[in-house]
Amino acid sequence: MPEWLLVALRTLLAVVVLFVMTKLLGKRQVSQLSLFEYITGITIGSLAAYISLDVDTKWFLGIVSLCVWVGVSLGIEFLQLKSKAVRDFIDTKGTILIKDGKVLEKNLMKERLTTDELMEQLRRKNVFLASDVEFAIMEPSGDINVLLTRDNQPLTAKHIGLKVNPEQEPQAVIMDGKIMDEPLATIGLNRQWLNTELEAIGVTPENVFLGQVDADKQLYVDLFDDALVVPKPSKKAALFALLKKCEADIEMFSLSTQDPQAKNMFEDCSYALQNTIAELKPFLTR
Incomplete structure (x- = not known):
């Protein structure tokens, strides 16, 4: 067998073996690596190269070594x-770099991290003042996670005592012009509903590159033709406007009537509608 063909076949074999071994090791091997996983990744790559190119020795010995490394990793x-x-020994523990707005210089030196590097990592978290940080820790993966002081944390619905419905994952119901039945069924919809929504905006499924439905059952589409502009869903805005109009009409009726009983009825209805609008506003205006 020609040597070039032998190298080609062994390279293909190495790719297959390496793919199988990586699948066994799991997704973590290709995301955040610990020190041992980093060493394992380098070694496995070197062994794969050995299997591919070292034609003077027995190639199957490289596969044996590869299997041993993967077995040890597992x-x-x-x-x-x-x-x-074992986790603490292999991955080590996280190191606190900032506590109560104060930088811990000893821990910085322990991790061999300069002040400039620390500030760079903070800026990546949109933090420009170390004093704004309540707590910052360097994880075993090398990432730095930051907890801002309460005064500097973004305002959320919980801070103002507002209850909101849990957000559901948007479902992609059209991809590359093809309707996806499984995501539609997941959110309790069907093709008939989807076709009705598409007809309302004058679009056919074949023209849609990506179509998504959010938790409020509103359809968002991105067309193959970027020159065409599709109006965004406005059902919630229209409903909010209708409720405000009803409120204004009831108040007008209350002012125009001379009947005390009718006036009181209109005022009660207006008050109840105002409360309803206040509760629905976060959902209808976002």
Whole structure:
């Protein structure tokens, strides 16, 4: 067999073996790596190159070595799942860099992190003042996570005592011009509903690159032709406007009538409608 063909076949074999081994190791191997996982990744890559190119030795020895490395990695990951002591030894613990707005210089030196590097990491979190940070920790992966002081945290519905419905994941119901039945069924809709919504905006499924439905059952579409502009869903805005109009009409009726009983009825209705609008406003205006 020609040497170039042998190298090609062994390279294909190495790619297949490496893919299978990586699938066994899981997604973590391709996201946030611990020190041991980083070493394992480099070694596995080197062994794959050895299997592909070293034609002077027995190629299957590289696969044996590769299997041993993957087996050790799986064993260590299993031990980490079962024992916190093993996790702390392999991955180490997080290091607190800022506490109560004060930078801990000793911990910075321990992690060999300069002030400039710390400030760079803070700026990536949209933090420009160290004193705005209540707590900052360097994770075993090397990432720095930040908790702002209460005064500097973004305002949320919880801070103002407002209850909101849980947000559901938007579903992609059209991809590349094809209707996806499973996502539609997930949110309790069907093709008939989708076709009705598409007809309302004058679009056919074949012209839609991506169509998504949010938690409020509103359809958003992106067309293949970027020159065409599709109006955004306005049902919630229209409903909010209708409620405000009803409120104004009731108040007008209350002012125009001379009957005390009717006036009181209109005032009560207006008050009840105002409360309803106040409760629905966060959902209808977002």
